[in-house]
Amino acid sequence: MSASPSTNDFILQVEHLSMKFGGLIAIGDLSFQARRGEITALIGPNGAGKTTVFNCITGFYKPSEGMITLNRIDGSSYLLERLPNHEIPARAKVARTFQNIRLFxxxxxxxxxxxxxxxxxxxxxxxxxxxxxxxxxxxxxxxxxxxxxxxxxxxxxxxxxxxxxxxxxxxxxxxxxxxxxxxxTGPELLCLDEPAAGLNPKESAALNELLMDIKNSTSILLIEHDMSVVMQISDHVVVLEYGRKISDGSPQSVRTDPRVIAAYLGVDDEEVETVLIEVGDEDVIEQLDTGPDAAHGPGTSSSFLAGPVTDTIGHSEGERVTVSKGASKAEQVDAKANAAPRKPAERATAKPTGSTPKPRGGRK
Amino acid sequence: MAVTVSPERDVVATPVQRAFREAFYAGAIALGLFVLFIGLRTDQNISNELILVQRWGLLAIVVILTAVGRFLYVAFGQPALERAKAQKAEAPAAAAPGFVRRNFNTIGIAVLFLYPIVIVMLVGFQGSLKWVDNFGIQILIYVMLAWGLNIVIGLAGLLDLGYVAFYAVGAYAYALLGTHFGLSFWILLPAAGLMAAFWGVMLGFPVLRLRGDYLAIVTLAFGEIIRLVLINWREVTNGSAGISGIPKVSFFGLMSFNVSDPNYISKVLGIAQSGAYYKIFLYYLILLLCLLTAFVTIRLRRLPVGRAWEALREDEIACRSLGINTTTTKLTAFATGAMFGGFAGSFFAARQGFVSPESFVFLESAIILAIVVLGGMGSLGGIAVAALVMIGGTEILRELDFLKVVFGPDFTPELYRMLLFGMAMVIVMLWKPRGFVGSREPTAFLKERRAVSGSFTKEGHG
Structure with missing residues (x-):
């Protein structure tokens, strides 16, 4: 998003947002923008920190680091991380709903x-x-x-x-x-936390209609698991995994992003490569053609000798999120796609025991 | 004949069979319970020795009565109740409520205004003293206190166990300022209210973050602190001896109720001297104060602040997400509730002419809370009825001299006050778990005003 015409084009700018709970980094260095008059969807697997981002934007949490700027249509802008909780809806005109409905x-x-x-x-x-x-x-x-x-x-x-x-x-x-x-409340930005959760298809369609209607007057930021809703109505999608942004763009580009497919759609370890091949990642396919497979022996992930059961995901400023080993699918895809020399080691953890080698040659 | 299936045993038994069985169990339990209580009695003999008196006959009577009672209830009472219930369910939607129900508030207010007149006509000025003072004024003070507490508990959902502290602040504000500076009641009434509201905010600040049980404990402590300050700050409050000689209320300075004053009411109006005038005047005064409380509560509920209180009771987090400042909302609830407590307190001081810390013990808070809960949190009518039942009921026990004929001459019914109080609470809570009026009246409507069933409203998290 380097080619932004003017700041007022963006209703919400999240810059280097971090949220730490003790040693746990729920969000690490997250930056994204939401355009005025668009529906921006925030997606990601469970525990990716989507609701935490929402809580930071709407003032229920005070972020550890970072800046959240809201630009109102009249040109005034507010730093949401500095406003008290109840003044965010009142002055910055940000309204929200909750994942577990909170009605009176x-x-x-x-x-x-x-x-x-x-x-x-x-x-x-x-x-x-x-x-x-x-x-x-x-x-x-x-x-x-x-x-x-x-x-x-x-x-x-x-x-x-x-x-x-x-x-x-x-x-x-x-x-x-x-x-x-x-x-x-007359908001300029409406934050919806999983509005389609638990709805049947008919209700979901009615909701889409309502959101499209609201979109005419109000920008929407949306957390959603229901892909049909996300793909149908959103103009812009931000994908989170373990508090980190792994993809950002139009629904189409996000849908084909291998990191997103691996992370969000919950691909098995062994399928990571398949996914990459399917989306046409040249590097991986080349490596697969050249590198022998059986030489690495049985995988160690099922053995207690496999080492620590946790893994760390590095963030830009040396911060680390501790997660279960091999948890970040996007990280694996990254590692495979970019680091050819590290490949054997990665493969050892990524490949489960006893999986029969798939006929991979000749795909090119 | 209805046949009841007991789910535990899956055995079909006729009510009579079941009744025999349950009567036997009830008798056995009664025997076990009462064998020491009733069967044996400790007594002193002529040489001051402790002896056991055996009363097996009495025990047998009690056990048989219990068993027969249970038998009748299970064999005939229960089936009749079930039939009545079934009939009620079959009947089409209940017909429009009767005239009394529809105009309950108007009739209630009219009765309250006519009450002293009717009493005076029935028993004369001298005889009316007891009925107007002990019943009328006493009950209305509690109605006002309960309506004040209702704002804090019933609307905002903040459980306040130290409400009597504000009552005390109001009473002492009038007692001290009235005796030392000779200020009139009409100046001190708002002053006492403001002072109590100030202390309401003072209490509110530290407890803003607390909820539920924790809030209850801290408010309870606050009530006790105020009482202990009143006892120990002797130079100002005269300790447990209290303050006496509190000036009477005058009729806006035009007429006084002191016999020695030149503008004594009987001299001004040219009527016979009587102490009843003052009581009747006080009755109307507290009645108007009560109506003021009710008016303000009803008005506030329809204003954004009142709706915010109720929203706060329902869900505090949602309130904040809608831009409601929960801090000020809570504080206004505490302050408004406390203000009415302060009004009631200064009236109490004026009526008694004497205040001491004895009047502001925790039991008072508990009684006011019990009235609010019994009446149905948030409902003014229900709370007024609960105050009538609770306070009127305990007062009427003093009048039940015929019970002495039943239980013997040394029976004093008023000693059983607390027992009956507790029993009444248990019965009401079994019969109507959300109080006399469990439903909630909406504050705004689009097409028709329909009461919201109590099962949807929340009690608040504190």
Whole structure:
């Protein structure tokens, strides 16, 4: 993303973001940008640190290092890592939803959406004093807020159930309500944490529609596991693995990135090469043609003699994430693709015991 | 005839068979429980020796009564209840609530306003003293306290076990400022409220991060600290001896209730002297204070701050994600609740004319909390009914002289107050686990206002 025309083109810029929990580095030196008016998807396997990134952006965590800049449409920009938690939605206009739905279940749908307009109404009610004595300015603001709530209930297709408690809704409707509630804060960036989780295909399609509608007015940052949702609606995809960015680009380019396929789609160790061949990695194919396979003997990964069961993944500034041995698939792909001399050693760990050599020759 | 299948044993038994069996078990348990309590009694004989008196006859009566009671309940009571339940389930959706139910609040307020007049007409000025003071004012003070605590617990979901501290702050604020500086009640009432609100914020700051049990313990400690300060700071509070001679409330300075004053009410209005005027005046005063509390609570619930309190009770993290400042929201809840406690406290001091730390023990906090929980957290009507039942119930025990005929002349019903209090709580909690009014009234609606069932609302995390 070196060819960025202007900073205001990006609504969100994450630069060198790191988040450490004690010795664990949940995010290491992550940088990415989200364009205004686009849907940016943040994907990665479980435990990749996606939700941690979200928590840093929305102020639930204070990042250990790095800078998160939000550029509002009026030109003002905010450093999100410096704002207190509750001021991020209020001033920087970033709203979020949660992976495990957090609705006010004992309040009605309408009330849920009215709570979301708290700051606006608080001002209109003169910080309670004017509203307490029934001034008309508050009554007007109150009617407007109900109109806005109704607008979003209609968009989320929930207006019939406006007076029911939120806890009474089916799961898919709760997801849509949570998005509607976040939209009632009037955000410029909407962060959705796995909005399609647990939805059936029909609900998922309805959600896509809602998101495409929201996209017209608000930029969206999205964590998602459901690839159909990601590929269909997102304009830009950032892939994380073990707190590190392994790929960044359009859905098409990410889809064919071998590191992503290895990491995200959970390829077996033995299939790493196959994947590389399939996506047409010239280096690997060349090496496979020349290098003998059987010479390395049985793999050691199944033996307790194989050494430590943990592995480290180096980050740029010498930081290390400790993970189980051979866990980072992307790292393996990297190693295979780039480091030919290290190949035998890598192969020893990557190749499980007793796997029959596959007929690889002649693929070229 | 309904046939009950007991799931554990998979045996079909008619209710009568089951009743025999359960009656036998109940009798056996009663025998085991009461053989020492009732069967034997320790007593002193003529030479001051401890002897055992055997009362097997009485024991037999108790055991047989228990067994017969259980038999009747299982054989006839339970099937009847089941039938009633089935009928209720079959019946179409309940008809529109009756006139009393629909206009409960209006009728309640009208009754409260007419109450002293009716009492005076029935028993005269002198006879009305007890009914207006012990019942009316006493219950209304607790209604006001419980409504104040309801803001903290019922709306914001912050479990406060030290609420009586704010009551004490209000009472001592009026007692000290009134006796030392001779300021009028009408100036000191808001002052006491503000002071209590200030202490509410003072308590709020350190406990902002605490939740649930931890919050409860710290607020409990705060209540005790205030009480101990009142006991030990003798130079100011006169220690456990308390402060007496607290000035009476005047009718906005126009009429006084002190017989010696030139503007004594009977002199101004030209009516006979009576102590009942002051009590009736106080009754209306506390009634208006209660209505003020209710009005403010209802209004606040419809304002963003009230909705934020309820949202805080439901989910604090979601609140923060919507840009609600949870710190100020919690503090305003503490301050508002404490303010009404302070109002009630200064009224209490004016009514008693005497305050001492004895009035502000933990038991008071517990009773107020019990009223809020029994009434249904968040519901003003339910809480008022709970206060009536709890405080009125314990007061009425003093009046039940006929019980002496049943239990003998040395039976004092008021000693069983706490026992009955506990029993009532257990029964209500079994019968209505979310209090008298478990449902929640929404603060805004699009098409129709439907109460939210208690099963959806949360109690808050503290």
């Amino acid at each position: 279940s004992g309040m009605t749908l309408l009330e849920n959406l009215l709570v979301a307009q708290h700051n606006k109404l608080m001002k209109a009610s003169g910080y309670t004093m004017l509203g307490l004595f029934g001034f008309s300015s508050y009554r007007k603001a109150s009617a407007e807020s109900i109109d806005l709530a109704k607008h979003w209930l209609e968009k989320a297709n929930l207006v019939d159930r406006a007076d029911d408690p939120a806890g009474d809704l089916p799961y898919g409707a709760q997801r849509r309500l949570e998005i509607a509630r976040a939209m009632c």
